[in-house]
Amino acid sequence: MPKSRIRKKSDYTPPATTTAVKLSSGRSWIAPLMLALFLVGLVWIVVYYVTSAAWPIQALGNWNIVIGFAFIAGGFGVSTQWK
Template sequence: MPESRSRKKPAYTPPTAASSAPKPNPVWWVPVMLGLMVLGLLWVVTTYMSSTSFPIPGIGSWNLAVGFGLMLVGFVMTMRWR
């Protein structure tokens, strides 16, 4: 009985794993994050101290929304901080 031919197939090599480690944040990330939180806090404090007439005189109580919005953006940035 004749012998069967062996296959000339290369051995299986698994694909190289891409580095799944999270990349570090840019250098400016933390100063901007902290700056937005502090600026929002100062905005809200200024609004309360001036009875909603400052920092932007024409918008009244919306000054609080601007201040809390700035703080919210800063806090959202903390979730992406590595």
């Protein structure tokens, strides 16, 4: 049986011209603020439950839960501006 020819593929060479893409949107403060609001809200609620409503503000009672969720909702609100 005759041997088949070996086909050589030419090596890939990338195009000579490349353009740099600028990814910075100038809003580098949004992600840290969003995460901070999430964490503050979570810590507020956890502290309220762990201390049996003695902390963060005892006079507010169950409104402390609403405050914690307001911080979390603020984090979601800030996240809509993240690009």
